[in-house]
Amino acid sequence: MVATVAIVGRPNVGKSTLFNRLVGKRLALVDDRPGVTRDRREGRAKLGDLTFTVVDTAGLEESDADSLTGRMRAQTEEAVKAADLVLFMIDARAGVTPLDQHFSQFLRGFSTPVTLVANKAEGRAGDAGLYDAFSLGHGEPVALSAEHGEGLADLFDALDEAFRGIGIDTAPADVEADEAVVEVDVSDDDEGTEPTIDPKKPLRVAIVGRPNAGKSTLINEMIGEERLLTGPEAGITRDSISVDWSWKGRNIKLFDTAGIRRKARVQEKLEKLSVADALRAIRFAEVVVVLLDAMKPFERQDLSIADLVAREGRAVVIAVNKWDLVEEPQPVLKELRTECERLLPQLRGVPLVPISGMTGKGIDKLMKAVSDAYEVWNRRVSTAKLNRWLEVSTAQHPPPAVSGRRIRLRYMTQAKARPPHFVAFCSRPESLPDAYTRYMVNGLRDAFNLPGIPVRLTLRKGDNPYASKKKKRS
Template identity: 65%
Template sequence: MTPVVAIVGRPNVGKSTLFNRLVGRRIALVDDTPGVTRDRREGKAKLGDLTFTVVDTAGLEEADIDSLEGRMRAQTEAAVESSDIVLFVVDCRAGMTPLDEHFADILRRTSRPVILVANKAEGREGQAGLLEAFSLGLGEPVPISAEHGEGMADLYSALVGHFPDPDAEDDPPSDVVTDTDEADEEGLLARPLKLTVVGRPNAGKSTLINRMLGEDRLLTGPEAGITRDAITVPWEWRGRRVDIVDTAGLRRKARVEGKLEKLSVGETLRSIRFAEVVLVTLDATASFEKQDLQIADLVIREGRAIVVALDKWDLVEDRGAAMKAAREQVDRLLPQIRGVELVPVSGLTGVGIDKVLDAAFRAREIWSKRISTGRLNRWLSGVLEHHPPPAVSGRRIKLRYMTQAKSRPPHFIVFCSRPEALPESYTRYLVNGIRETFEITGCPIRLTLRKGDNPFAED
């Protein structure tokens, strides 16, 4: 089993920078502002020949348990409890603070091995703090510079003694399925669903994901904009794997302020780009706003499959009228994804959790659908007989051939005589016909017009 290493320490000592260094990518938000990280984030790390799961955590602060800082500390404590090794990071340049001493005293009582990591130890400014770190009573500190990559060999030496000896591990029994065994198409080794949850701030995204997972994995509360990082949580639902991603709420562009919020928005956009299905979360108690439309339109432009979740459904009184109004608004304002599934859910009570996941897996199947060229051209022949393209400048446009170039999302190519002259209204007519005939709902359809080569044309 892969060891789990938790990185803890007070705010702004470089925990996220060290996390990015160990995973080899800049996936955790880093800024000079203290308290950037709020949720715990996991990543696959490699240091020399050591491979392990590393967990980035929020800065440790003394605060009331009901406050935001108190809830952040509870997330960090949960990460420590579930880890095998703890890296306690201190800032050499700032010196040892009473907060460092307080949490060092707490970590000395834990049963997990604790490695004291003295960050920002490069240069003369860090030497005094390095010597001062001995006073914490956690053994010899490991001097590093997470930003510049210095001291990683020393960190390796401190970690390797706490890792299991690979030669001492027994071989798995012959009846145990390993990664090298062949997997059934419907087995647990099938590709996981990449599901990203997006929406406005305080729409209930993190609460909904916690209800799905059955634990308080993500930080929640009444404050808007708690989530900053895009947090990926591997999960299994009814024997099917899901990589579910919680994202920061997207506000109107004019209201996005400061470098930190811009970084959070960038993380959300990146998560949408790498998703298969995007769960657009709407607040069922609030009216459908322009920002909801812009979020959905952004997902459509990226070509992702969509499921719409009407969250906080437990607070809706007239549910029949609310569902009817939501359906009318979505069909009228988002014709590009006509037929998208609307699922009423409640992160508080758990209503609709199974339905929304069923809808997500169906959306991925539709998004990945391929249609044979023969079926497409038989359909095209019927369309041309029923409603041929218009004559432009006295000349009829000829649609000769149609094929599907790719899926995810479905992309079709129509070869015609004068693609630049075909009206946009007829292109929409073709797209709507494809959607209705081949039941491609809940995802965008790409249609490209291309002029076929004429072998008799002169060079």
């Protein structure tokens, strides 16, 4: 059994800094301003020979239940209920505040055991607050500095003792690393064979789009619980949060991301960090769902996001959210598909699925499109089939003659999958027009059924077997 430890406390006491320290990576966004963290975020932590799941939470604040901070507090309460142990963190330099006292009493309403942590205790500035922490009645506080890594040995002793006290085995467990941050090997198998798709390995799916497109609402509806913070305010999500889910027996890891605005509008440091986190989620995903708002589809930023995903080489599915608000679905859907083909020629044939994140309508169709796109993304084509296609294709539409000399395409093979990457050898690759390259890419899509995914085509010059002889003669 792997223990779950939730880090809670008022805003700006260093919860996310400790979270990053324990997981060994900069997963959670950290900034000087309070209230950066909103959703609860999980990660695999290792401290000495202790391995456990650590949960970063939003800062506890007193507010109305319907407000944004009230909904953030509700998320923290759920994390406390689900945890085996709570690390209640205070700021040793600020001392015990009335808010600390209030939430100390609040935690007594739960059956989850509490370990008190006094952060920012480096130097003498935190001594007074450290001694003051005894007044909270949660036992001896653990003095540490999450930013500088001081006091972790004391934290290890406190966690080890707490785990033994609640009957959790402290032996190290063989757990997988957090897939949100560990680079995954997407190298391909030997040419001519299909890549092995392990059905037990979670399929990584990132949901991206403009702010307020309904990404968090969609994921909550998928998993059947209010796991992610939602509301009418735009830009609620800041961190990229991963959620495990199972669809028809298939393990899925969903990534909720912050809304991506136009680069010129992103001025604040915190939003830049959120967008960078979203872009990282795209890079580590296998399939990316680009979520559009049915009331404002295919805006300029939507097209920029889809093009970014294509350039990253991910499999793409376009979902049109808020479809329950569309009055004439069939004509609108037909028009949207036409617009999609016109505006995104680099993703010709990309699946476009109407859905409603609020009601759950269309989620099965969306996941079927995700599964199909993943299979196409992994597809390999044998060299023999490619060269038969190349022979027919060039016979029907020969490459143009440049400076009176015909360009010869001699040979083609697939170098990689995920996405499919083809290499064509020709006599003068630098002279082949871009229009003919596009003709070849579109031909590959049609001939080998590669719709809606990025297709790479590299031109190389073949070795001239007579080059050495010419040098000898001269």
